[in-house]
Amino acid sequence: MNGTVHFYFNQLLGPLKISVDGKPIIQKFLMFSRSTSRRYQFRVGKEEQHEVMIEKVWPRFNAGFRKQTCRVFIDGALLREY
Secondary structure (H helix, E strand, O other), X not given: OOOOEEEEEOOOOOEEEEEXXXXXXXXXXXXXOOOOEEXXXXXXXXXXXXXXXXXXXXXXXXXXXXXXXXXXXXXXXXXXXX
16 A cells, blocks of 8 residues: 555543544544444545545444454454454
């Protein structure tokens, strides 16, 4: 994959930022939500493009103080979970 994807999320304060090659593509403030997951999808690359999806999952109660999960998919295949 050509390009660097940077994912930043502050679990306690709520800002989320995703950038590709240093250029912001998604910026959100996620302090409160009724949902327990969210997906972010975007394409990277110019000549060789890839579909990137980042899925963020959190517990319903006290999410800012509990473990949250992020999954990164490239072209539909799970690359990493942390």
